[in-house]
Amino acid sequence: MTRALFIIDVQNDFTEEGALGVDGGAAVAAGVTEFLGRHRDDYRVVVASRDWHSSENDNGGHFAVGDMDPDFVDSWPPHCVEGTEGAEYHPALDTGLVDVHIRKGQGVPAYSIFEGTDDAAATVSELLTSRGITDIDVVGLATDYCVRASALDALEHGQHVRVFTDLVAGVAPGSSEAALAELGHAGAVITESGALEEQEA
Known part of the structure; x- marks a missing residue:
């Protein structure tokens, strides 16, 4: 297998009732867990990112x-502050299915998973190279910000990228549609996770 799954920022502060909650965030958390229940064996590695912002400063504005x-756009209310409940994964996401946890935005702005590191300070690029990954599926929050940035960086790193539209949710419909169009134009496959069942049938 040469495929990875990126789960982007499925955190309490980005789901309903959170500091920057998006509609459908909790459903994405549950949907990703359900999806992995059927497809975990399709992936060599499952990687989940979290914003993990400093509590001591404005995180670079x-x-x-x-x-x-x-x-x-560039500045936001405080969210996903290290060690807070808002920074934790949404409880509907089964983190037991995740192999690698990435933290990003530690004192600086960060949108893409490629801007973070794991607990051993390894970068995502290093992880992909060491695991021989060539294909990445992207799910999570939010479509028009961190999902977009992560998928674009994956394409920039030469990966074959798919974004599952039923397992993402965005801040606003218009900007989310624009983000998916941009990703498709850049070379990502924009599809639904159910397409995998159709291919296997």
Whole structure:
């Protein structure tokens, strides 16, 4: 097998009731778990990322603090602060199915999984090379931000990328549709996870 699954930022703060919750976030968490229950053996490695922002500073301007209002483009309300409940994975995501955990945004803005490291400080690029990965499926949150950035970086790293539209959720419909169109134009396959069952039938 040469395929990996990237689970992007399925965290409490990005799901309903969280600091930056998106509609459908909890359903994505449950859907990814259900999907892996059927397809875990299709992947050499399952990698999950989390925003893990510093509690001691504004993370390079990523957090709007004090009198600053977030513009929701480059600056945001505080979210996914290290060690808080908001930074934890959503409980519907079965983390027992995850092989590698990536933390990103530790003191700096970070959107792509490629900007993070694992517990041994290895980069995602190093992980892909060491595991012989050539194909990546991408799911998670949010379609128009971290899913987009992670999938674009995977393409930039020469990977064959698929994005499962039924296992992502975005901040806004328009920007999510634009992100998926951009990814398709860049070379990603935009499909639904159910297409795998159709291929296997």
